[in-house]
Amino acid sequence: MLSRKELIELYKKGDLFELGQIAHEIKEKIHGKKYYYTINRHINYTNICVLNCKFCGYHKKPEEEGAYTLSIEEILERLSQENSLREVHIVGGLNPALPYDYYLNLIRKIKKLKPYIRIRAFTCVEIDFLSKISKKSVEEVLYELKEAGLSAIPGGGAEVFSERIRKELYPTKISSERWIEIAKTAHKLGIKTNATLLFGHIETVEEVVDHLLRLREIQEETGGFEAFVPLAFIPENTELSHLREPSSQKILKTIALSRIILDNFPHIKAYWVFLGIGLSQVALLWGADHIHGTVIEEKISEAMKREPVKKLPPEEIEKLIYEIGGHPVLI
Numbered sequence: 001m002l003s004r005k006e007l008i009e010l011y012k013k014g015d016l017f018e019l020g021q022i023a024h025e026i027k028e029k030i031h032g033k034k035y036y037y038t039i040n041r042h043i044n045y046t047n048i049c050v051l052n053c054k055f056c057g058y059h060k061k062p063e064e065e066g067a068y069t070l071s072i073e074e075i076l077e078r079l080s081q082e083n084s085l086r087e088v089h090i091v092g093g094l095n096p097a098l099p100y101d102y103y104l105n106l107i108r109k110i111k112k113l114k115p116y117i118r119i120r121a122f123t124c125v126e127i128d129f130l131s132k133i134s135k136k137s138v139e140e141v142l143y144e145l146k147e148a149g150l151s152a153i154p155g156g157g158a159e160v161f162s163e164r165i166r167k168e169l170y171p172t173k174i175s176s177e178r179w180i181e182i183a184k185t186a187h188k189l190g191i192k193t194n195a196t197l198l199f200g201h202i203e204t205v206e207e208v209v210d211h212l213l214r215l216r217e218i219q220e221e222t223g224g225f226e227a228f229v230p231l232a233f234i235p236e237n238t239e240l241s242h243l244r245e246p247s248s249q250k251i252l253k254t255i256a257l258s259r260i261i262l263d264n265f266p267h268i269k270a271y272w273v274f275l276g277i278g279l280s281q282v283a284l285l286w287g288a289d290h291i292h293g294t295v296i297e298e299k300i301s302e303a304m305k306r307e308p309v310k311k312l313p314p315e316e317i318e319k320l321i322y323e324i325g326g327h328p329v330l331i
């Protein structure tokens with residue numbers, strides 16, 4: 001493994017193709033020609049949130065126009081329309097009007113409706129919130145959610161593990177130490193988690209490298225991460241709308257760097273909802289091995305871009321993979 005200094009140099013001085021080649025070789029060593037996807041549906045159960053992260057164009061106050069909360073019945077209705085689902089992906093804002101029981105009942109009822117799907121729900125930020133509203137420890141909350149049917153937790157809320165950026169962009173969000181503590185607790189209980197990086201705003205290369213090295217270190221300790229999901233910042237309709245979105249070059253270099261540093265993570269995702277379908281396909285040659293899934297509906301990026309996310313059907317995902325010479329694997 002290269003040193004921190006060498007990694008920073010590699011990113012700054014290495015050209016796009018050099019980084020891509022190194023990352024792709026690591027990907028091929030781990031997965032050969034296989035590229036992964038799943039048939040999933042996102043559920044964003046509420047956009048009401050007590051926090052106000054500057055990069056987020058999704059959150060609303062309860063009285064604001066467009067604020068919503070889905071009932072458990074509405075969520076079950078949406079899920080019952082999908083027959084071949086392998087996974088449901090549930091994230092939302094921190095809504096003080098929802099009781100702790102809502103979360104447990106939601107998981108229990110989904111488990112009853114679709115016993116064979118993976119339920120990936122509630123980021124470390126939401127788990128911290130659940131611990132506060134229930135006055136239970138994180139370990140108890142995770143244990144109860146697991147008992148209810150939770151399979152895994154998504155990677156959101158990690159943002160960038162830099163105190164400088166946290167103070168600037170999301171000062172009221174849980175600290176990186178708290179996020180890490182919750183992820184490690186989940187791993188201890190046998191709950192796999194993902195990890196994200198929100199990049200392309202005010203972060204430096206040094207901060208990105210430190211974020212990735214920290215994740216690598218945690219993975220060495222727990223082995224509990226399934227996938228790393230680099231999220232390209234969407235500036236529209238946020239408090240940071242004066243910034244430009246990251247260039248394709250920056251996106252591909254960041255994905256390549258992720259694969260190089262996180263060679264102990266099973267998967268690096270090309271999350272097409274944030275990257276776009278075309279660039280996600282290219283990212284599969286720059287170190288990513290997983291194109292996420294069908295998604296069906298996603299309200300977070302929709303709120304920023306103000307345009308609906310169109311479902312990506314499995315046959316289209318497979319076509320994208322075949323076009324780059326890969327073998328699709330449905331997981």
Ligand code: SF4
Nearest residue numbers: 049051052053056059
């Ligand atoms: S990023 Fe999440 S926690 Fe922050 S304001 Fe948006 S919904 Fe709330």
